[in-house]
Amino acid sequence: MGLAAAIGLVVVHEAILPLRTRRSSTLLGSGQITAQGLELVEKSVAVVIVDSQLSPVQQRNLEKEWGCKVIDRTGLILDIFGERATTREGALQVELAHLEYQRSRLVRSWTHLEHQRGGFGFLGGPGETQIEADRRLIGDRIVRLKRELEQVRRTRGLHRSARRRTPFPTVALVGYTNAGKSTLFNAMTGADVAARDQLFATLDPTMRALVLPSGRRAILSDTVGFISELPTELVAAFRATLEEVSEADVILHVRDAAHPDTMAQRADVEEVLRGLVSDGALDEDWQSRTIEVLNKADLMGGVAAVQFRPRANASLVSVSALTGEGLSELANSIDNRLAAAMEDVSYALPPEDGARIAWLYQHGDVTHREDSNEAVHIQVRLLPADRARFEHP
Secondary structure, eight states, X not given: OHHHHHTTOOOOOOOOOOOSSOBTTTBSOHHHHHHHHHHHHHTTOSEEEESSOOOHHHHHHHHHHHTSEEEEHHHHHHHHHHHHOOSHHHHHHHHHHHHHHHHHHOOTTOGGGOOBOOOOTTXXXXXXXXXXXXXXXXXXXXHHHHHHHHHHHHHHHHHXXXXXXXXXXXXXXXXXXXXXXXXXXXXXXOOOOOOOSSXXXXXXXXXXXXXXXXXXXXXXXXXXXXXXXXXXXXXXXXXXXHHHHHTOSEEEEEEETTSTTHHHHHHHHHHHHHHHHHTTSSOTTGGGGEEEEEEOGGGGTSGGGOOOOOOTXXXXXXXXXXXXXXXXXXXXXXXXXXXXXXXXXXXXXXXXXXXXXXXXXXXXXXXXXXXXSSOEEEEEEXXXXXXXXXXXX
């Protein structure tokens, strides 16, 4: 229902159909197909959405039985993503995922693709079939898209490298789709990112400056929402978006605390993150820098009414991004998490080296300073990345 509404479809009929066995030809049993067919005709249904993955054969056979368009869960999510992507990177990623999906739909059972085109007379033999031509065209386009995406990712990598040279740590928002990430992003940064009560309102990564209670500045990044059974085409296609998570100093896992399936949603998000660990895109200790943010407390009677037991060694903060309740506690938690990651180091610098002394004040927390004619002795707390930048410029 939520996925259908997210793309503006009006749902006039829904049914839960138990499956004793998954039929390879139609997924559903013949009796179920007949009964649903009568309902579809009576209600003049133009598009049927099956909340499961359909093989190309199953999709074609159901369309033939029901006389209308049939799409599966993956196809619907791809359509939503195609409608929402606004940046060039997002559009390229969506098109790539679409083509990977469409290529799997080109099967011999699609008889309209089996007609041969005439070959060149001097080559002899049969001409190229329509399905072979379509596969070749899609394959060529996929190669070009991957090349363009690689260039975009290199550019994003350069941007990340440039951000590493700035004094600002990064904080990434992750979470199930429609958990309120964009509303929280706006509330914390004063931005005006589109925040709507619908699935996949955010597809392209967005970043803004965030000022913490200590005065420390950080970069807050909003990312694409996760969903259960996320199509594998999209996990790969949106790798660049998730790379923002791998680079983050703090990860905010935003959850819809008022949702009845909030625990299952948490498990779905963590499963995707663990998959990134397996792919080498995320380090294994990501949980140690994660804060769980229980959002939408206003729907539960306020922050004090949100009752969840935090896991061992985990930070948990309840907030309402809509009303602002709990946001100061969240900002303090981010500050504390960044401070905990800092290392205490000491340096002796020449008094005339004012630029490097100023750099330490700008990038770290100076806890002690002692000046003499020979050297300036400074004790300072620095993030590991900042320490590396200072010691190995």
